[in-house]
Amino acid sequence: MNFTEDKRWDLVDSVTRRVVSFGVYRQTIGDVLGELTVKPATGIPVALAVLYAFWSIFGSFAGALVTDGFMVKLFDNHWLPWLQSVWPDPDSILYYLFVGDPLADNCFEAFGMLTSGLFVAIGVVLPAVLIFYLMMTFLEDSGYLPRLAVLMDSVLHRIGLHGYAIVPAILGLGCNVPAVTATRILETRKQRFIMMTLLAIFIPCGAQLGVMLEVIPETVGLVMIYLIIGFGIFGLVLDRLIPGSNPEILVDVPPYHWPVKGNVAKKLWNRTKGFLKDAVPFVLLGILVVNVLYLAGVIDALANFFEPLFVTWFGVPKETVGPLIAAFLRKDLAVAQLSTIAMTPYQMITAVVLVSIYFPCVATFVVMLKEGWKELLAAIAVLIAVVFIYGGLIHAIGILMGVA
């Protein structure tokens, strides 16, 4: 069918008459609030308030309600005593591997695969990850996250990134695995490399945060401050060292709206399912491997070998070598292990920061490898340098303050 130009325009007119309606735009309170949340003078305080709400709800739900309220009681008063009573021969290797210390009265200290392993995975990490992803999805679907991206754009440009880098950064606070994948939203190789490296080093995952809130609640704030400062300093350094461009972005900021329940439920399920599939086997395997290494004497040998470095340079006890090995499998597990070692509060802060900035967990490692082996090797080189420089720096700060 051939149309003349006039006929085509007539057709366009008839379609638009049917489908397009015209009216007068009336600015609503939601529109103005939307504008206020991207202006720095009002937007930064709002961002502080949103982050406050985020962590407060996270701590109340995961910490006070689920873990402290129910899981500790369930695992320590029921599961652990039952397992200790039914598992035969407390002196056997199998008992040590699966149930752990026969004299332990709580699941954190038992350190068996079926005691500490299940408690950390189900009792501590799962509620933390669930509430984290729920709030993350809410911020995403309500339209706040793009505003945060606009707000953070100028700050992140100083470290070679742009506003949308806030998405992998926040995702990384849940799990570094999807966060590494999310670095693909950044335009250049330089940006992707900087973000991936900073993610692997300075952003603790939700699992680790959950365990930190559970075992060292009074030092989490200081650990986070050290990590944020490190993120900024090493971001600036990487931006200067790595060649490449840092282009501007155009962000489409949608109006504020209530998230659709079905979408929230779907996202929450997919993200939590992914976490359960990736993390739980690693937690259980992690405890098994660490216990086998302890039994074989490998951890003690490594602890003796690295003692000068750990005690002199980092200022932490040599026993932290074991948790650092466990950190490669699961960082949450490593923090749980650290909590059972006798240390001063400052040593604990240093040790937890070291666990955070030390090698990414093996799941993140695999995803980073998928992004490119050259990038992974370069990230590891940066990581080793950061661990030595920053770990020593934190020890030096502690000495200057008279607390190390």
Added chain:
Amino acid sequence: MNRNCSISTIYIGLLGLATVALGLADILVWAGASPGISFGILEIAGDDFFRCAWGGVIMVFGGLFMISGMKDAGKNLQQFAKVVLGAIMVWIIAGTDIFARFCESIPAGEEAPEFFNSLAGFIGGFAPPYPPAILLLPFTLVIACFMFTWRFDEA
């Protein structure tokens, strides 16, 4: 515009001042200026950086937003939005305080053999004293009422 702007302006101004004052009190008590404030059903413990220092800063900003938006808040949507934003900041602090009490009240205590708290224990978790944001909450709900009743012709 028929509403009495002067009364609402004074109300918002006073609410903003009270919010700033209580936010500053939160920060000062946390910083060690006082061992803690307890006045009737109001209590500022000051022992927690997160709730007192960080929360106090948010309260101060919330109050300042209310004060900066109080002039012509009944006539100008831009100004009124600042007042609403200030109220939202107070709602965030109060909401998270209430949620924290809710989460702490559901389980029975650590030493108790049962898992769930009794009804009396659950309700007791919401008893006074209250932190400043919860006390300010009913007063800021007036702003929510303005939000649904006021119309802005020039917008």
